[in-house]
Amino acid sequence: NKKIVLRNYVTGFPKESDMELVATGTAPSRVPEGTDGAVLVKNLYLSCDPYMRPRMSKNDGSSYVDGFVIGEPITGYGVGKVVDSSHPGFKAGDYVWGMTGWEEYSLIKNPSKALFTIRHPELPLSYYTGLLGMAGFTAYIGFHEICAPKEGERVFVSAASGAVGQLVGQFAKLMGCYVVGSAGSDEKVRLLREKFGFDEAFNYKKEKDLSLALKRRFPEGIDVYFENVGGAMLDAVLLNMRVRGRIAACGMISQYNLERPDPVHNLTAVVTKRLRIEGFLVSDHYGKYREYEEKAARYVEEGKIAYVEDVAEGLENAPAALIGLFSGRNVGKQVVVIAR
Ligand code: NDP
Numbered sequence: 001n002k003k004i005v006l007r008n009y010v011t012g013f014p015k016e017s018d019m020e021l022v023a024t025g026t027a028p029s030r031v032p033e034g035t036d037g038a039v040l041v042k043n044l045y046l047s048c049d050p051y052m053r054p055r056m057s058k059n060d061g062s063s064y065v066d067g068f069v070i071g072e073p074i075t076g077y078g079v080g081k082v083v084d085s086s087h088p089g090f091k092a093g094d095y096v097w098g099m100t101g102w103e104e105y106s107l108i109k110n111p112s113k114a115l116f117t118i119r120h121p122e123l124p125l126s127y128y129t130g131l132l133g134m135a136g137f138t139a140y141i142g143f144h145e146i147c148a149p150k151e152g153e154r155v156f157v158s159a160a161s162g163a164v165g166q167l168v169g170q171f172a173k174l175m176g177c178y179v180v181g182s183a184g185s186d187e188k189v190r191l192l193r194e195k196f197g198f199d200e201a202f203n204y205k206k207e208k209d210l211s212l213a214l215k216r217r218f219p220e221g222i223d224v225y226f227e228n229v230g231g232a233m234l235d236a237v238l239l240n241m242r243v244r245g246r247i248a249a250c251g252m253i254s255q256y257n258l259e260r261p262d263p264v265h266n267l268t269a270v271v272t273k274r275l276r277i278e279g280f281l282v283s284d285h286y287g288k289y290r291e292y293e294e295k296a297a298r299y300v301e302e303g304k305i306a307y308v309e310d311v312a313e314g315l316e317n318a319p320a321a322l323i324g325l326f327s328g329r330n331v332g333k334q335v336v337v338i339a340r
Contacts, residue, residue: 001027003073003103004318010056013257013326018056019074019319028105031086039090039111041080043100046315047129048322048334049163052076053256064281074102074318079118079128087111095121097128102318104338116289120297127300130163130333131307137292138250138282139167146248146280147224151176154218156237159228160201161188161308163333164250168226169198170305177224180217182233184328191331195306210236221245229254231262238266241273249279257326308332 059067078100098115155172160181180200181192192201207213221242230252299305310330312321318336
């Protein structure tokens with residue numbers, strides 16, 4: 001049973017050498033005798049997610065997520081097949097997604113808290129690491145509930161070609177909004193315009209003045225900002241929001257590797273423009289996941305949503321895939337295949 005374990009706590013940018021591949025024992029085939037309420041899962045696809053970076057730091061109690069344990073497998077979202085079960089809610093052969101380990105097989109002791117059974121195994125299973133799973137549901141809840149958008153409003157999305165961003169943009173288009181996205185390469189900008197149907201897109205790394213870049217695309221200002229990056233982009237957005245605009249604070253990836261977060265300079269705009277900024281965690285909303293799963297499955301079947309994945313092959317390539325999120329190496333949702 002091969003695993004990726006954390007070798008040391010991380011400060012600054014993570015490196016591949018902060019993790020290592022280890023092989024221990026043979027592949028298990030049964031839930032151990034006397035372990036009630038557990039499932040043994042063969043992992044198929046792993047999800048690389050930005051929130052995994054704070055889990056690599058020594059947790060001083062301030063983080064909302066548990067830290068990884070040195071010498072233990074990295075944990076994260078993934079898709080797998082149940083090999084054996086002593087839990088009444090799961091049976092051998094079920095496909096599942098949820099919290100699992102970065103290893104070939106995982107014994108999951110609290111599956112009803114950690115796993116969802118997959119109701120659409122006829123769709124590509126890897127989509128349950130993104131569009132049909134956590135990232136897609138994040139985009140859906142964040143956009144429809146936190147942003148409270150109205151038809152025709154002007155929407156800006158940062159990290160727009162990534163797992164969450166590409167879907168936020170398309171949900172906004174389906175609602176009849178004007179949508180602009182930013183991304184870190186010309187290839188990603190092309191994807192936003194040509195594949196995901198954004199009205200406008202720009203490469204933020206090529207813009208000298210982010211506020212002017214936004215002003216050119218939003219001469220009348222931004223109604224809704226879906227925040228994925230924080231830092232300088234948030235400051236520029238604050239200057240370009242319309243009165244009573246809304247900001248859904250989904251994530252701030254530009255800050256995750258900094259020891260001292262960037263200051264935000266333009267918060268006064270929150271007062272003068274009567275803005276609402278609301279943070280959210282997708283994990284608070286899973287009660288509505290099944291409703292989303294059906295809706296998203298229909299979107300896929302009807303071809304209403306385009307979806308791009310960046311697929312790394314093999315558990316040994318998972319560390320490079322994970323750290324690639326922080327330099328923008330991924331184009332679309334970063335997935336690691338460990339078995340099909
Ligand atoms: P992505 O697939 O978008 O991958 C991360 C992308 O972030 C990179 O490809 C890169 O794209 C961009 N990026 C990396 N470093 C920086 C930087 N310093 N400045 C600006 N952009 C940067 O990730 P996800 O879609 O999975 O996640 C997007 C955001 O959503 C993250 O902030 C994440 O933490 C958050 N999130 C929050 C959840 C919640 O419950 N609140 C749940 C899931 C995700 P580029 O080339 O464009 O720079």
